[in-house]
Amino acid sequence: MNVHENARLTPVGRALMVDRIEQGWSVARAAEAFGVSRRTAGKWLQRHRRGGERRLHDRSSAPRRCPRRIPAGVVDQIQALRRQRMTGPAIAQTLGLARSTVGLVLRRLGLGKLSALDPKVPIIRYERSAPGEMIHLDIKKLGKFNVQGHRVTGDRQAGRSRKAGWDFLHVCVDDASRLAYTEVLPSEGQHDTTAFLERALAWLARH
Structure with a gap:
């Protein structure tokens, strides 16, 4: 049973309302009792008188005919022309169709962009099978705080941490095992980075 989402009454309720009117209730009284407008009550009464209870169901909003439907052969x-990498305007001109029609069909086919015809390039990951064969290094620059921020205090007027400096998060990740070693250091210079790498390699060797 299809009932419109905004309908105040189900077909059973409509039948009951119509039955009350047939028993002598006025349309106004029935409409008020069932919580609908007089116009709605009158509409269902007329439909019932023309076709019985089967006419008390919502009519489909879909058109009975679709004269603008694009024939399957045209689609x-x-x-086929799109797969020859023709543009939408060129296809429209070739087939004598409106550009909007061709664009609609291409979008429905998932071919709205010419790039959709390009083969999917597989993602190649250079994973190592044994721990220690390859590591990844990264450094993340982190701002310091000399006063609490508004996310803690809730007060945006409390001031900012000006000229507080920076910390540097050094990260080393083993490609095979995904084990990670990190340190927060005062710089990202050669001395700190080299020393970090030595400590990271020693730690990974122990694990």
């Missing part, structure tokens, strides 16, 4: 032609 196939559009798709």
Whole structure:
């Protein structure tokens, strides 16, 4: 049973309302009792008198005919020309169709962009099978705080941490095992980075 999402009454309720009117209730009284407008009550009464209870169901909003529906053969032609990497305007001119029609069909086919015809390039990961064969290094620059921020105090007027300096998060990740070693250091210079790498390699060797 299809009932419109905004309908105040189900077909059973409509039948009951119509039955009350047939028993002598006025349309106004029935409309008020069932919580609908007089116009709605009158509409269902007329439908019932024309076709019985089967007419008390919501009519489909879909058109009975669709004269603008694009024939399947035309859709196939559009798709074939697109796969020859023709643009939408060129397809429209070739087939004598409106550009909007061709664009609609291409979007429905998932071919709205010419790039959709390009083969999917597989993602190649250079993973190592044994721990220690390859590591990844990264450094993240982190701002310091000399006063508490507004996320803690809730007060944006409390001031900012001006010229507080920076910390540097050094990260080393083993490609095979995904084990990670990190340190927060005062710089990202050669001395600190080299020393960090030595400590990271020693730690990974122990694990």
